[in-house]
Amino acid sequence: MTDKHSMREMGEKLVNVKIDGKAITAPASLSAIQALWYAGYSRIKSVGCLEGVCGSCRVLVRRAGNSEVRTQLGCQTLIEEGMQVMFLVFPRPTHHTYKLEEISSSWEVQTKFHKIFPEASRCRECRGCNASCPKGIDVMKGVALAARGRFREAGELFVECVMCDLCLTACPELIAPNHVGLFSRRVTAYFHTRPSNLIRRLEGLQRGKFEVNIEGEKP
C-alpha cells in the first residue's frame, strides 16, 4: 500500500481535491480511494478489487473548470487539481428475472427475451447508458442488437462490462441494459457453445476410460 513517507521523499506533486465533501491534499498518482485513505479517512463501502473489474466503486466526478459530471470507477480515477468526487450507493437490483433452463430451445430465445425484458424495444436512444459507462461500451447499440435477436453480436459488445450498474441507473426506460448484455452473452454460451474436444472427453469419462491412479511414482 501507499506509504506516506516514501511518497513525500519522492517529492511527488500534491494536488487538492474534494472527495465526498472532504478537502484532501494528496499525491497526484493516487486514485480517489487511495487519496481518502491517505488523508486518514475510513473507506470500506464501495471498495472491491481495486483493479477496475468488480464494478463496486462507482463515483461521480467533476473536473476543475468543467461543469460536466461524469460517472467513473473510483479505483481507476486518478486525482487531479480541483477535482470533486462523490461516491454513489448501489441502486436497487433490477426487477428482471429469468432462468436459462426455462428457455426450452434456442428457437425460443427471441420470444422469451421480449417477455423478460419488455422495455428493451422501447429504447428512446437517449444515449444515457453510453455516457455513463466507465468502460466505454456502446451499450445502446447492444440493446438494439439484442432487441433484434442478434444476441451473439450484442454480447460481444459487453466483453469488458464489470456490472457496475451505472447504465442501469442512467436508463430512463428501466431497460437494465447491462442485464440485457449479460443475457445476450449467457444465451450464446448456453445454447451455442458445444466444443467437440470437451464433449469427447466427457463421453470418455462416462465410459470409464480415464481412471486415475494415485499410487503413482514419487521421486
Added chain:
Amino acid sequence: MTGISYSEALAHYQAAKSRDLKKSDMATDELLQAFHPDYREDSLVSLCVGPNQGDSCHRQLAELLQSDARIDEADLAGASIVQTDVLVIGGGGAGCAAALMAEQAGARVIMATKLRLGDSNTVMAEGGIQASIERGDTPQMHLDDSLKAGHYRGDPKLVAKMVMDAPDVIRWLIQQGMQFDLDEFGDLMTRRAGGTSADRVVYYRDYTGLEMMRALRESVRNSKIDVWDYSPVVELMSNESGHCAGAVISNLKDCSYVLIEAQTVILATGGIGRMHLNGFPTSNHFGATGDGLVLAYRLGAKLRDLDSFQYHPTGLAHPQHLAGTLITEGVRSAGAQLLNGLGERFVDELKTRDHVSAAILKECAEGRGVRVDENAVGVWLDTPGVERTNPGILAKRLPKLVELGNKCGINPVEMPLLVYPTLHYQNGGVVIDEHGQSTVPGLYCVGEVSGGIHGRNRIMGNALLEIISFGRRAGLQAAEMSHGRGHKKVTIGHLSKLRRELAVAGMPMEVKGPMLFPECAKFEKDADYEGFRRKKQ
C-alpha cells in the same frame, strides 16, 4: 539500493541480440531455500494454541490465528436471529457454486458476504482454468502435474477428485452461461501453464474470472438464494456438541450484529493477500484478509501448510500505486521472456511459479535488477518479443494487459513492462475431505480458504477449477446434511475456551481477529463501526 538504472537497462534491452538462456548455477531446491520468501528464517513461528499447536506458521498469520475475538456474549444481547438450512459465507466463485448447488438440492440458503456479491479474487482471475480435454492429455497427467508442481505435498485423493471433475466443471460453467475462447470450429482453445506437460488451460481472453463471476452472479441473483451483502462474518457458532451451527455477522448497513443459525455452514472466504506477508505487494482484492482461517481455527478446525504461500512472478513493479497488480501467466505461456537489467534471459519462464519468482528475487538481490527508484526494482517482461513472433496477439488474447499498459503509460507492444513477484495465493488452508468437510462437523470449507490440493505450489488454472469442483461438492453435501431438525442451543461458547488458552499461553490480547479489512482502509477508525462498540455499553 543496488540495481541497474532504468535508462541503462533499457539500452541493454534494446541492444541484446541473442536471448539465450543463461545457465543457472542453482537447482530448484537450492534456489528456493536461498531466495523464496517462504524460507526466510525470521518469518516463521510455531503455533502455541489450537489444533495446529507446534506447527510452523507464518508470523503474521500466526498473530491472527492466535488473536482475541472481536465480540463476546454481551454484544449479542438483543441481536436478531435468523434461521436457514445452509449458510454460505463469501460471495466469490466457490461460495456461488456451493450456494447454487445447495439451493438446487432443495435447501434454504443464505449467502453472507463481506462487501458486494462478486467482490472477490475470482472476478480478478485472468489466465484460465484447467481441464484435461485435449487429445494427448489425460486426467492422470493433470494429477501428476499438480502433485509434482506442489512438491508432492498435496493430498492425492483430493487432487484425483478435482481432475476427474474438471471437464464436467467446464460444462457446468457453460450451462451457467459462461463463454470460453473457441477456435474456428467451436472447440475450446487451450494454453499451457508453467510446470505442466500439456496444453490444458481453457480461458476467456484474460478475463476468465470476470466472465465466470458475471455468469455465476447472475445465476445466484435469479435463484432463491438470499444474498446478504455488507455482512462480514465475525465469528462462527456451534451447538453443544461442537457441531458448527451458524455465524455472527456484523451488518455494515445498520451497524448491528445478526445471528444466522444454520444446519450446516460453508466457508468460502478466499485468501490472504491483503495481509501483505513479508511486506510484499499483492494481487488480491480488498477483502482478502484471511478471515476464514481465523474463524475455522477458533472453532477447532485443523489447518495445513501455513508456511507456504504463492508469490506470483509477474506483479507490476512500477508505478507505485499499481505495484503488485497481476500480469497473467498467460503472457509467459504466449512466449514472453524475462530479462534482467543486462538484457539477459536468466530463467526458463515456464518453470513453476515458486522457481521463477525465486529466480527474479535472486537477480534483484544480486544487483542485476532494473532499478527505477528507491521503492521499485524489477526485471523486464518482454512483451514486444511476443508481439514480434505473433503479431496482434496482445490485443486479441490479452486485452487486460494492454489496458494495464495504458494505465502505466506504456504500450506493451513496443515497450517491456517491469515486473516483481507479488503475493498471490495461499497454498495451504483448512484440512478438508472430498466433500469439503473440515475436521469440525457441519463446517465445510471450499476454495482458497481450504488446503491440501496445491501442496506447496499451485499451477495456473487449478484454483478456478478447485473452487467450482469443491464448491459444487460441498453445496450438495451440505444440503443433504441439512435435513435434521436443527440445533438446540447455538452459541459462541468456544470463545471462552479460546480466551483461556490464549491467557495460559501468555498471548497478547490486543490483536483482534478476524482482520476483516486491510489496515489502509482505517476500518477501526470508522465512526459507524465505533457505533458497534458503543451500543453494547
